[in-house]
Amino acid sequence: MDLEAQFERTVAAEQRVEPRDWMPDGYRRTLVRQIAQHAHSEIIGMQPEGNWISRAPSLRRKAILLAKVQDEAGHGLYLYAATETLGADRADLTEKLISGKQKYSSIFNYPTLSYADVGVIGWLVDGAAICNQVPLCRTSYGPYARAMIRICKEESFHQRQGYELLLTMMGGTDAQRAMVQESVNRWWWPSLMMFGPPDAESANTEQSMAWRIKRNTNDELRQKFVDMTVPQAEKLGVTLPDPALKWNEERGHHDFGQPDWDEFWQVVGGNGPTNAQRIAHRRKAHEDGEWVRAAAAAHAAKRRVQEDVA
Amino acid sequence: MSFDNAYESLIDHEDTHWAFGTGFSEALAGVDREVPDVDRADLAAYCLMLGDDALILSHRLAEWCSRAPELEEDVALANIALDLLGQSRLLLTRAGEVEGEGRDEDALAFLRDERDFRNVHLAEIECGPFAGGDFATTNARLLVFSAWKIAQYSRLRSSADPVLAAVAAKGLKELAYHRDHAAQWVVRLGDGTDESHRRMRAGLERVWPFLDELFTPHPVELRLAGVAVDPAELRSEVDGVLDAVLSAAGLERPVDVPAARVNGLAGRDGVHTEAFGYLLAEMQHLHRSLPGAKW
Numbered sequence: 001m002d003l004e005a006q007f008e009r010t011v012a013a014e015q016r017v018e019p020r021d022w023m024p025d026g027y028r029r030t031l032v033r034q035i036a037q038h039a040h041s042e043i044i045g046m047q048p049e050g051n052w053i054s055r056a057p058s059l060r061r062k063a064i065l066l067a068k069v070q071d072e073a074g075h076g077l078y079l080y081a082a083t084e085t086l087g088a089d090r091a092d093l094t095e096k097l098i099s100g101k102q103k104y105s106s107i108f109n110y111p112t113l114s115y116a117d118v119g120v121i122g123w124l125v126d127g128a129a130i131c132n133q134v135p136l137c138r139t140s141y142g143p144y145a146r147a148m149i150r151i152c153k154e155e156s157f158h159q160r161q162g163y164e165l166l167l168t169m170m171g172g173t174d175a176q177r178a179m180v181q182e183s184v185n186r187w188w189w190p191s192l193m194m195f196g197p198p199d200a201e202s203a204n205t206e207q208s209m210a211w212r213i214k215r216n217t218n219d220e221l222r223q224k225f226v227d228m229t230v231p232q233a234e235k236l237g238v239t240l241p242d243p244a245l246k247w248n249e250e251r252g253h254h255d256f257g258q259p260d261w262d263e264f265w266q267v268v269g270g271n272g273p274t275n276a277q278r279i280a281h282r283r284k285a286h287e288d289g290e291w292v293r294a295a296a297a298a299h300a301a302k303r304r305v306q307e308d309v310a
Numbered sequence: 311m312s313f314d315n316a317y318e319s320l321i322d323h324e325d326t327h328w329a330f331g332t333g334f335s336e337a338l339a340g341v342d343r344e345v346p347d348v349d350r351a352d353l354a355a356y357c358l359m360l361g362d363d364a365l366i367l368s369h370r371l372a373e374w375c376s377r378a379p380e381l382e383e384d385v386a387l388a389n390i391a392l393d394l395l396g397q398s399r400l401l402l403t404r405a406g407e408v409e410g411e412g413r414d415e416d417a418l419a420f421l422r423d424e425r426d427f428r429n430v431h432l433a434e435i436e437c438g439p440f441a442g443g444d445f446a447t448t449n450a451r452l453l454v455f456s457a458w459k460i461a462q463y464s465r466l467r468s469s470a471d472p473v474l475a476a477v478a479a480k481g482l483k484e485l486a487y488h489r490d491h492a493a494q495w496v497v498r499l500g501d502g503t504d505e506s507h508r509r510m511r512a513g514l515e516r517v518w519p520f521l522d523e524l525f526t527p528h529p530v531e532l533r534l535a536g537v538a539v540d541p542a543e544l545r546s547e548v549d550g551v552l553d554a555v556l557s558a559a560g561l562e563r564p565v566d567v568p569a570a571r572v573n574g575l576a577g578r579d580g581v582h583t584e585a586f587g588y589l590l591a592e593m594q595h596l597h598r599s600l601p602g603a604k605w
Contacts, residue, residue, distance in 0.1 A: 046376040046384070053372050057597045058416045058605040059365075059399050063392060066372055070388035073381050080381075115596060165605075172604035281376065285439075289379025291509070292445050295502025302501060 011212050016142035019085040027211055031141050032088045033102070034213065039079035040097045040104035042072045044278050048112040049121060057115055064161050065118060071154050078147040085143045098283040105129075106264070107194050109272030116169060116176075116183035122162010124184070124191040124229065130155050131225045132195065135215035163232065170237050177237075184233070185241045189259045195222040197261060226254050337480060338400060342472040345408055348537055353471065354409040355428065355530045356538050358418070359578055360462075360474075361401030362429035365419060366586075367455060368394035369593055370437065374448070377439040386491055390452070393484040397477060404473045416605075420597035424587055425580040431569065432520040434577070434586045437513070442585070446506065447513035449495040454517055456489035457551040458524045461544040470536045493555045500559025507560070514556075515564045522568030524548070528578040 003022040010017055017023055050069045056062035080090045096102040107125055112118065133155065136148040169176040196202055196218040208214035216224075226245075233240050244257035266272065345353065371391035378384040402415040413421075436442025437451045463485060466478035499506040525545045531538045556563055575581040597605075 043376075043381070050376045053375055054369065054592050055596045057420075057600070057603070059395065059402075059419055061605050062372075063395050063399075066375065066388055066392055066395070069375050070385055070392070073376075073384040073388070077381050077385070168604050173600065173602055175600055176603050285377045285379070288377070288439070289383075289445070291503070291505050292379035292383075292499070295499050295506030297502075298506075299498040299502040 011140045014138075014140075014212070016145065017140050018142045026207070027213075028086055030208060030211070030213060031144065032083050032086050034208075035079050035083045035086075035144055036088065036093045036096070037103055037105075039076045039083065039093070040102060041108065042076040042079065043097075044104045044108045044282060046072045047278055047281055048108055048110070048274075049118055051112050052115055052118050055115070061115075061118075061165070064165075068122075068158050068161065071158065075151050075154070078150065082141075082143045082147045086141075094286060098279060098286055100270070100279065103268070104278075105194065106267045106272060107190050108278060109267050109275045110187070110190050111274050113186070114179050114183055116166070116179040117187070119162045119165035119169065119180070120183040120187045122158050122160075123166055123232070124187050125194070126155050126159040126162060127229065128191045128194040128225050130159060131221050131228070135221075138212075138215060140212035163236070166236055166238075180236075181238050184238045188241050189263075192222055192225070192256075192259045193261075193264045193267075195219070195225065197264065198258075223253055226256050230254055337396070338473065338476050341476040343407065344472065346470040346472075346537055348470075348534055350408055350410065352530050352533050353537060354405045356534055357401050357405035357408060357474070358426075359428040359528070359530070360477075361398045361405055361418070362427050363398075363433050363455075363459070364394040364401065365398035366427070366429045366589065367433040367451075368392075368398060369589060370433070371448070371452075374439050379445055383445075387448075390484075390488050390491065393481075393488065397481045397484070400473075400477045400480075404471075404477070416597065420594045424582055424590055427582065427586070427590070428578055428580060430520070430523050430577040431583055432517065432524065434589060435517075435520065435583055436585050437516065443513060443516055444509055445495075446499050446509040447516050449492045449499070450510070450513035451517045452488060452492035453496050453555060454521060454524075454548075454552065456485045456492060457548050458544060460485045460489060460551075461547045462539050462541065465539040465543070469538070474537065489551075493558075496555055496561070497559040500556070500561040510559065511561060511564075514561065518564040519567055519569035521566065523576050523578075526576070526578075530578075 004024065007017065007021070007023055007027075010021070017027075046069050049065060049072075053062065053065050053069065056065050080093065083093060084090065093102065097104065107128075112121070130152060133148055133152050137145055137152055139145045139148065166180055169180050199217045199219045202218050209217070230240070230245070230247075242257045244255060246255055248255045267275070270276075368391045371387050371394070374387040375384060375391075378387055398419075399415050402418045406413040406415065406418055432451060432455055435451075437447040438444040439448075443451075460482060463478035463482045467475050467482070469475045469478065496510060499510040501507070525541050525548075527540055527542050531540060553563060569576075572581050597603075
């Protein structure tokens with residue numbers, strides 16, 4: 001049987017493709033692109049929340065936030081490792097990130113302007129990420145699927161802490177409740193954009209579905225997210241800033257308005273509120289660390305020589 | 311856990327899914343909280359000294375988050391910062407409990423002014439990632455701090471205060487990892503390239519003037535015999551560790567020229583460096599901006 005047919009059969013039978021299996025170049029490229037983009041998102045995502053570590057309003061919240069941002073670095077590491085099983089190289093992918101050749105999730109191009117944003121990012125942004133990522137636990141490429149199982153467990157805990165922060169704040173002062181509502185107003189539409197453009201305009205969906213890299217369409221996931229979030233917002237006591245949002249008995253789903261897709265494409269294209277800042281921050285950390293990485297490599301090389309001589 | 315509904319566990323409030331935990335009351339479960347028969351104000355002040363050391367260095371280390379030279383170091387430095395934050399929470403809570411005026415860890419961390427903080431200068435000075443240092447300086451500080459804390463905590467395990475003894479016993483395991491991590495970097499950077507060697511030497515020179523304070527007893531420490539550790543006793547042990555690491559790194563020990571004191575006072579007396587006011591301004595700002603808020 002030829003290799004391509006065997007690959008198609010493996011995928012169609014919902015079995016996993018493993019690193020040493022034959023795979024089409026397009027499948028490999030798509031995976032590297034998607035996993036790298038996900039890894040970059042974790043790493044860039046450290047910045048908006050990391051912005052509040054030094055100002056966290058209680059020691060418990062400081063510990064939670066620091067642990068969360070640390071987890072994001074860890075997720076980036078697992079995902080870069082998954083790309084390495086496909087023949088990619090972390091240094092090369094980092095270069096592509098800081099030169100703007102590869103993307104990361106546009107949600108991180110919005111600024112964090114209050115501590116409520118830490119909670120809302122947990123609740124809405126991590127919630128949307130989980131909706132996107134849970135199906136990836138069954139994605140066809142084995143190392144990616146296994147990394148996603150671990151990541152989803154941790155993300156679900158992040159989401160829970162975000163929601164718990166918001167519940168606590170809503171039980172606090174009027175100023176805190178206003179802070180939560182203001183934050184929800186700012187993050188709601190960008191969170192809906194996290195599922196990507198409407199299916200009719202999504203370039204990557206069809207082939208990725210056929211290869212079982214992607215399991216649901218953008219619009220399906222967006223609907224699921226809205227349906228799950230509405231009762232949570234009610235329980236929290238906040239309103240979602242969409243006048244078109246209402247339950248549709250016939251469909252068994254909520255109807256809702258469309259995000260501003262012009263804004264989405266602007267942000268994707270590099271013109272969001274913090275695109276330049278996020279990349280500059282990452283680039284500076286990378287470049288400032290160059291001498292450290294060089295020193296570690298030089299030291300390791302000297303050690304190897306010593307061991308060889310011994 | 312079900313993957314089909316990401317929200318199902320939202321309302322459940324347990325703390326067990328974090329890699330490093332966020333709670334702390336369980337950390338000392340079963341430990342006797344009786345206050346030994348010493349001056350309570352002195353004991354509370356001593357707990358603040360130790361708690362502030364850990365809190366302030368934790369804050370400085372967390373500044374590296376998203377700025378480290380490798381992702382592995384983002385993870386490691388955050389991990390160390392979390393350990394120290396955990397230690398500080400236990401110690402500040404104990405300080406408040408001994409003081410008996412109803413101040414909890416947050417009241418002590420966020421509502422004290424600069425002069426009421428008792429940490430050593432070594433914990434507060436800027437050693438990178440911002441002005442004042444770099445990754446080498448950060449590791450020079452971490453090596454000195456953790457070698458010193460290990461010497462202090464290993465004696466504190468037999469403190470007459472059961473809580474301090476328990477915090478020390480728990481903290482020692484963490485500090486041993488911190489010291490090893492820093493020592494490995496000092497060796498790598500000392501040995502690596504000309505640039506890293508030069509930076510490592512500069513890093514050591516930056517922190518060395520702050521060593522002397524670590525071994526200078528404060529009257530509170532001397533009055534609390536049996537409860538507190540006399541820091542003067544720690545010097546030879548710490549010197550031994552530092553000399554061993556520097557020798558493995560091919561680095562010379564800087565000349566000991568202690569930082570000058572202001573009217574003979576330093577961190578343990580509540581007299582700090584200029585950088586410290588900025589650190590507190592940032593750390594305390596939000597908490598103080600919303601009095602009565604719940605977090």
